[in-house]
Structure formats: C-alpha cells, structure tokens
Amino acid sequence: MSADKPSLGSAIRAALLTGEPKEKIRATRRVARDWRLGRLVFSFPEPMPDRPVWPDGLELLPPTQMPRRGRGGSLRAQVASWHALAHIEFVAIDLALDMAGRFGAQQGEEFVSDFLGVAADEAMHFALLARKLGQFGSLYGALPVHDGLWQAACDTKGDVAARLAVVPMVLEARGLDVTPAMIDRIRQGGDESGALILSRILDDEVRHVGIGVKHFDKVSLTRDECPRKLWQNLVRKHFVGRIKAPFNDSARQAAGLPRGYYAGIAS
Ligand SMILES: [Fe+2]
Ligand SMILES: [Fe+2]
Incomplete structure (x- = not known):
C-alpha cells in the first residue's frame, strides 16, 4: 500500500x-x-x-426550447x-x-x-x-x-443497476440505432471524413453498451434477480422517454443486449 x-x-x-x-x-x-x-x-x-462543471457561458436550454x-x-x-x-x-x-x-x-x-x-x-x-x-x-x-442529458444521471444516482440500465443500455444503445443512418446521410452529402468519425464512434459505442450489459448482469446475479426483468422494471421506473423502434438489432446483439429485453417494452 x-x-x-x-x-x-x-x-x-x-x-x-x-x-x-x-x-x-x-x-x-x-x-x-x-x-x-x-x-x-x-x-x-x-x-x-x-x-x-461544464464550460463557462455554455447556454443550457430545455429540450423544448432548442432552436430549429x-x-x-x-x-x-x-x-x-x-x-x-x-x-x-x-x-x-x-x-x-x-x-x-x-x-x-x-x-x-x-x-x-x-x-x-x-x-x-x-x-x-x-x-x-x-x-x-x-x-x-x-x-x-x-x-x-440541450439541458436534459444530465437528468438520467440525477435520476439514477442512488442505484448502480438503475444507472447501468438507463445510461449504457438505453441511451448509448439508442446511439447504435440512429448512427448508421446519420453516417449514410453524411457520406451522401460528400463529407467522408465526417462519416469516418461517426463510424469510429459507432464501433466504440457497441463496446460501451457491452460494458454496461456485462456489469448489469453481474449486479443482477449478486441480487439474485433475472437480468431481463430487473432491466425492464428499472427502465420503466427511471427512464422518462420511450423505447422505440426501429432498433439496430445486429449492433445491439453484438453488444450483448438481447432483443427480448427491449422489444418487450418498446412503444
Ligand atoms: Fe461516445
Ligand atoms: Fe459511449
């Protein structure tokens, strides 16, 4: 020591x-x-x-007031x-x-x-x-x-399982769903370097979701809970948005997030 x-x-x-x-x-x-x-x-x-702490002078707006x-x-x-x-x-x-x-x-x-x-x-x-x-x-x-992004952290600060359920396994997983279309759009617009940045980010985010799943499974095991049921209950309780299709099932699967988790509570 x-x-x-x-x-x-x-x-x-x-x-x-x-x-x-x-x-x-x-x-x-x-x-x-x-x-x-x-x-x-x-x-x-x-x-x-x-x-x-965030940068001095950063203007935070409620999601509804973000300019077009x-x-x-x-x-x-x-x-x-x-x-x-x-x-x-x-x-x-x-x-x-x-x-x-x-x-x-x-x-x-x-x-x-x-x-x-x-x-x-x-x-x-x-x-x-x-x-x-x-x-x-x-x-x-x-x-x-957008001022809403830290809210998930505040809402889940008392429970690691809730934090893992919402941050890597909902919010970062959502990134897997929306990024491929963004990459296509940017590439079609001729911005190849922009498309490469987002592809690199997407690869890393698959890993991040996987890390979330790994630790969530461990916590579920320690608590003697079924991971799928625990995840669904925690998401219902702590996540204010909707879990919505379309899902990037292959990227989610690569991250170890089974379809049976999110398909069951999608709206
Ligand atoms: Fe990232
Ligand atoms: Fe990430």
Whole structure:
C-alpha cells in the first residue's frame, strides 16, 4: 500500500469538476492512464459532485426550447448537428467518470477500469467532434445545448443497476440505432471524413453498451434477480422517454443486449 499515491476518487472528482473542454479531455485521459499504470490508490475519500462543471457561458436550454437547426444540408444545419453531437459526447465523458467515481467503491476495480476506459473514449470522441466544428469555423459552446442529458444521471444516482440500465443500455444503445443512418446521410452529402468519425464512434459505442450489459448482469446475479426483468422494471421506473423502434438489432446483439429485453417494452 502506498499512502503517498493520490486517490482514484479524488482524481475522478477533479476531472468532473473541470469545465474547460480541452482541460476536461486532458484530466480525463490522465485519470484513465494514471489508474491503468497503478499511480492511484483505490480509495474514494470524497463524494462525487451532483453536477459536473461544464464550460463557462455554455447556454443550457430545455429540450423544448432548442432552436430549429435550419434546412437539411445548409451550413448552419450541419454546424448545429455536429454541435449537438459534440454536446452528447461531452456529457458522455462526465457520465462515464461519474459511473466510475460514484459506484466504483462498491463495484470494484474492474468496474472502474472499464468505465475509465469508456471515459477516455468519450473524451476522444468529443475531441474529434470539436475539431470537426473547428473546420466549420465554429466551436463547442458557440450554440445553446440541450439541458436534459444530465437528468438520467440525477435520476439514477442512488442505484448502480438503475444507472447501468438507463445510461449504457438505453441511451448509448439508442446511439447504435440512429448512427448508421446519420453516417449514410453524411457520406451522401460528400463529407467522408465526417462519416469516418461517426463510424469510429459507432464501433466504440457497441463496446460501451457491452460494458454496461456485462456489469448489469453481474449486479443482477449478486441480487439474485433475472437480468431481463430487473432491466425492464428499472427502465420503466427511471427512464422518462420511450423505447422505440426501429432498433439496430445486429449492433445491439453484438453488444450483448438481447432483443427480448427491449422489444418487450418498446412503444
Ligand atoms: Fe461516445
Ligand atoms: Fe459511449
């Protein structure tokens, strides 16, 4: 034991409390790397913040008040849609950090390693999208963003099973459903580099859903519950949106998410 090493929990907390985007990327990569290299001690001396820190001046709007994106292929619409994707990835960094920091002490080292790996992937996704925005002469924070994305974290902060059920297994799984059509549309519009960014993100997201499923199954086993029934009950209780078709069954299957879970509660 080396009491002189910094604690894992404090390093995660510090990344959550970093708002400036480049600094958040750096802090996230650093905590994932330091943990992998054995430079942090497995302890969580402080609670995780209820809300992470986001960039100064970022304008948060309720989903119903988000401005329209303009016409399909217009420059304005393209920037708005890359900006919306960048925001999803920015929040995904904090969702993965919070998963590791809030539930790591009870779930153990493998859980933390998996979700810090996810956090580092999300930081990379965000960096790719921020660079894309830069190519359009824009940047993250130039447009207002959807305020609803942290809500899932607040609603599930008391139960790791609920968090796993909703964040990787509903929200990230939804990304698997919608991304292929987005890739086709962007490729047809002639933006091959944009299509490649989204393909890379899609591959990683299959893995992220898989990590969620793996740990959800473990928690279900510990609680002596049927994973499918537990998942369906938790989603009904904690997820405010609808589970809706069409589903990307093959990507969901590759992630280990059986059709019998979501088809049963789809509306
Ligand atoms: Fe991502
Ligand atoms: Fe993800």
